[in-house]
Amino acid sequence: DMQMTQSPSSLSASVGDRVTITCQASHDINDYLNWYQHKPGKAPKLLIYDASNLETGVPSRFSGSGSGTDFTFTISSLQAEDIATYYCQQYESLPYTFGQGTKVQIK
Amino acid sequence: QVQLVQSGAEVKKPGASVKVSCMASGYIFSSYGITWLRQAPGQGLEWMGWISIYNGNTNYAPRLQGRVTMTRDTSTGTAYMELRGLRSDDTGLYFCARDIRRFDHWGQGTLVNVSS
Numbered sequence: 001d002m003q004m005t006q007s008p009s010s011l012s013a014s015v016g017d018r019v020t021i022t023c024q025a026s027h028d029i030n031d032y033l034n035w036y037q038h039k040p041g042k043a044p045k046l047l048i049y050d051a052s053n054l055e056t057g058v059p060s061r062f063s064g065s066g067s068g069t070d071f072t073f074t075i076s077s078l079q080a081e082d083i084a085t086y087y088c089q090q091y092e093s094l095p096y097t098f099g100q101g102t103k104v105q106i107k
Numbered sequence: 108q109v110q111l112v113q114s115g116a117e118v119k120k121p122g123a124s125v126k127v128s129c130m131a132s133g134y135i136f137s138s139y140g141i142t143w144l145r146q147a148p149g150q151g152l153e154w155m156g157w158i159s160i161y162n163g164n165t166n167y168a169p170r171l172q173g174r175v176t177m178t179r180d181t182s183t184g185t186a187y188m189e190l191r192g193l194r195s196d197d198t199g200l201y202f203c204a205r206d207i208r209r210f211d212h213w214g215q216g217t218l219v220n221v222s223s
Contacts, residue, residue, distance in 0.1 A: 001169075034209045036152075043202060043213035044152065055211065087152055091208050095168045096142075096154040 002026055002090050006099025012107045019075040021102045023066075023088035031067045032092040038101075039084045047086075048073065080106060109133040111203055113214035119193050119221050126189040127217045129203035137161050140206040141186040143177060147199040157206055158186060193221045 003026035013019050023033065031051035038044040046055045048064035051071060061076045075082055083106060088099040114128040129141060143155040156167035158177040165177050171190070179186045186203060201217045204210035 032208075036210070038152070041216075043204075043216055044210070045213075046209055046211050049209040049211075085151075089152075089154075089210075094157075094166055098152045098154070101151045 001095055002029065002093055002097050004088055004090055004097050004099040006088055006102055008102060009100060010103040010105065012105045013078050014107045015078055015080060017078045019078050019082075019104060021073040021086055021088075023071040023073070023099050025069045025071075025090055025092075027092075028068050029090045029092035032090055033064075033066070033071050034089045034091065035062075035064055035073045036087045036089065037082075037084045038087060044087070075104075078104070078106070109205065109212045111205065111212055111214035113201075113203060113217045116218040117220070119219065121194055121221060121223055123193050123221075124189060124191040125193060125219050126187055127201050127203075127219070129186045129188070129214050131184045131186070131205070134205070136184040137181055141177075141179070142204050142206040142210060143175075143188045143201065144204060144210070145199045145201045147196065150199075155188070155201075160186070190219075193219075195221050197221050 005024045033051045035048040036044040047058050047062050052064045063074045065072050085101045085103045087101050110132045112130045117125050119125050137160045140159050142157045145153050158165045160179050174191050176189045198221045203214040205212040
């Protein structure tokens, strides 16, 4: 299975801070990578698809970049409502796999 | 608008089976696949498998192969996931999602509790 290594596992930042999460694939996945936001008790929400494309309706403070094995997810200015766990997910090969998640908290 | 509505919470004993439904609306059901995912308490997201609504083809996670079956009823716009031989570590929140090589719409989740 494709291994997705996501870091950090958790972070604490202030409102307005820039937040960066990385995701590394065990093999080249081209740009077949998505990012999701998951709040407790709710369904996950797609934020970024194909590594860098913003899903319709998602605020522009969220962005993604990368290709091959190394990917980055950024919140340019953290807001209180962004408190959640964020996951990367590859769809280059089955079984689709997720990173371990990054829990984002407000300092 | 696209909606996926899942069946309600289930409590099952070890060894039993559970069947979760996912009713789709707001789009052409047969044009997209449905993926099933789950999250155990305190754990991350796990991909369980996928079904093509068009022809019923499936692909299951290797660790669930032999215990999981995904089906669909195109007449009602409903997808189903059945998991057999339930164990305590199958406890968790189960989701269906529309699959267009990304999971763009999700059901609300179904809690499955496996306990003796």
